[in-house]
Amino acid sequence: MGFDDRYSSDIFAGHARSKKPVYRKVPATRGLVAEVVADGWVGAVTGWEKTYDGEFVRLEDRRGVDKLYKLREGAFMIDGERVTLVRHVEKQGPQRSASGSRKVAHVEAKVAAPSRIWVEGIHDAAIVEKVWGHDLRVEGVVVEYLEGLDNLQQRLDEFGPGPGRRVGVLADHLVEGSKETRLTASLGPDVFVTGHPFVDIWAAVKPASVGIPSWPDVPLGEEWKTGVCRRLGWGDRREGFNRVYNAVNSFADLDPSLIGAVERLVDFTTVPGVRKEDLR
Known part of the structure; x- marks a missing residue:
């Protein structure tokens, strides 16, 4: 054979x-x-x-x-x-940062400054880092996740803010008379809290950028992100976050109230002599 x-x-x-x-x-x-x-x-x-x-x-x-x-x-x-x-290794981007400022060639990020910017939620931190990341790294400012304003006083006690060691805090739903406003009323000259009026940072992203006509109304008592995903037909909060995060590429995708809030925090933590009363 x-x-x-x-x-x-x-x-x-x-x-x-x-x-x-x-x-x-x-x-x-x-x-x-x-x-x-x-x-x-x-x-x-x-x-x-x-x-x-x-x-x-x-x-x-x-x-x-x-x-x-x-x-x-x-x-x-x-x-x-x-x-x-x-x-992930970031590629060389355009010669202008997301904020519109000109990038300086061959300038390395500074060593982390003593001051900090704290953001209330993990999604807030991701979006701030994506849009302002280059500018913040050049200034040496570190963005940290606060996990809710209820933890603010404890974190401040641990951090010990003072002259040259400032804390700027970005808050959701910072409107007159809210719990968030009352929590941040008397925090001293070296802590500045500001924010946007929306219940969640997702809503500070322009609907057109996400590809929807508007953010849906979610009744009080229903968890907002879950309610949004249900009404828009998104599978879950994870899918919702991915959709929102991927839709944000520059200032053009954000509501001006969020842009102004983060810019104030950057000024407060990087410009010597700026008082928080000057930034209201």
């Missing part, structure tokens, strides 16, 4: 099922929401760490709890697809 050459090309190839699966590589941009295959943890990307054991991504869940996970192949799920997260 002669040699059957039907198998000659596959002798060393191995069984098809033994081939290693290939997963799509996705840049782990800040604010990207991912699920960990191993334990089901769901969180937004807030940063990375490099250790002797390789690179890790930091994921923060909706309660503000964060965990580190190694960037392994196929270790994460995004919108039902198993993927490999890779560290």
Whole structure:
């Protein structure tokens, strides 16, 4: 019987099922929401760490709890697809920053300044970082997640603000007579709280940028983000955040009240001699 050459090309190839699966590589941009295959943890990307054991991504869940996970192949799920997260490296952008100011060539970000900008929610932090990130890094200003104004006094006690060590706070729903206004009434000269009038930072993104005619009305007592997703036919809060975050690329996508609030905080934390009374 002669040699059957039907198998000659596959002798060393191995069984098809033994081939290693290939997963799509996705840049782990800040604010990207991912699920960990191993334990089901769901969180937004807030940063990375490099250790002797390789690179890790930091994921923060909706309660503000964060965990580190190694960037392994196929270790994460995004919108039902198993993927490999890779560290995001920002490309060289245009010669103007998102705020419209001219970028200075060959200028490295400053070492982090003593002052801080705190934002009330994790989605707020992601959007502020996306739009103002370059300008803030050049100024050396660090943006940190506050996890609600109820934690403000405790954080201030731990931080110890003072001259040259200021704190600027971005708040949602900062309108006259609200709980947020009462919480921030008497915080001293080195703490400045400002914000936008919307119940949530999603609503400070222009509807046209998100591709909707308007933000839907959600009755009091119903969780706003969940109600918005239900009325717009978005799957869940995670999908909603991804839609909003991906829609924001510049100042043109934001309501002027949010733009003005962040600009005031930048001035307060970076310009010596500016008083918060000057920024009202």
